[in-house]
Amino acid sequence: MTETRLYRGLSADERRRRRDRQLREACLDVVADQGVAAVTVEQVCARAGLTKRYFYESFPDRDALLVAVLEELFRTVNRRIVAALLVAGPTRLDRSRAAVGELTDLLADDRRLARLYVEAAGHGTLRPHRDRTFARYAEFWLTNVLRRDPTDPLARLAARHVIAGTTEVLCAWLGGELELGRRRVIDALAELGARDVPGPLGGAR
Amino acid sequence: MTETRLYRGLSADERRRRRDRQLREACLDVVADQGVAAVTVEQVCARAGLTKRYFYESFPDRDALLVAVLEELFRTVNRRIVAALLVAGPTRLDRSRAAVGELTDLLADDRRLARLYVEAAGHGTLRPHRDRTFARYAEFWLTNVLRRDPTDPLARLAARHVIAGTTEVLCAWLGGELELGRRRVIDALAELGARDVPGPLGGAR
């Protein structure tokens, strides 16, 4: 279409992507400092050191930015867990530990992500995304960690239970509410996540 | 102090309490229809059929109303679970089922409560209350359902895991995301909640 005139050594497209990234980072900063509800176009732009003009260049509104950032987080979680499982041992406990460890590391290394991850539950626009993702995580867990039939409703229920429980515990831990080291937390979560699902075929009766 | 002049057959205090209740109910209606974020003074007043004047008579601002309603919900949950446990059988599964069944009935019978219960996780002002309550639930669970030491950090972690998992599953079920009847859901949750906690003393290795 148009030209690719450089500006400060960057092409139009590079500049655009750079601003997009700045906005996403600023969004996470605001979430970390003041929560999802405080994410406004103006707050984000102030943090990013950009003007509103550039906000609307990348996103139609505040919700679109939040969704984009959340989806990116979910993709990262997914990618890293898949990668971790590739090199994990064969037992359920091995696989559970690999997955939980990866999630823990990710959220512990960037607390901004943790707050977004949690607060997604209460935000009108974010919640559907969060729900769909949790449902997918649950299915993924059944298939790749527990190695059970992912279509069994009871198994799905149990997997959902595990996903939510793991999330909650991680958030409580990240918030300083549990007096345990990272290692102990991962151990415990791995164990909780590796337990077989209940029901007619389950083994926990 | 002042008088107790009747108005439409009610004393000043009765009228005041009546309006307080109307506002709380209206708040729940708005939460059910449009979510916590849509709870504004004006919305609530419109629903309640009252004017803003009476809102500020009972609550300093919107957050205070939300907190009041949430705390009331938590008190109700607690009261009903305590009552259910009084007549429950002696095994962990009996007690788990009694507690889970009570919570399920409560949330299923008033969906407005369910939405508030969930969205509390993502709301700035509500979240601390929700967190503290979940921590108390976890302790309660350890003491009264699993009968374990409520000060053991690992046990607390596991209890928190159960509380969050149960909440999540109930919400998914109430949202129509699980193709299971009430009975099966309660069975499964009761079983998941009755499993012993992991760790040095746990039995799930």
Add this chain to the structure above:
DNA sequence: GTCATCTGATACGTCGCTGTGTCAGATGCC
């Protein structure tokens, strides 16, 4: 019936955020 009180409606100024528009100055291209 009269008067004090209570009620419900409405008006108002303020605030924060939105989305668009304008413009001077910086920067790159030739």
Add this chain to the structure above:
DNA sequence: GGCATCTGACACAGCGACGTATCAGATGAC
């Protein structure tokens, strides 16, 4: 250097919500 483009700052009208204030009419006490 001259010109087109890009940038950042700011102005603006509009909106929805807040919190306060005013006032006429309904209601109860005497």
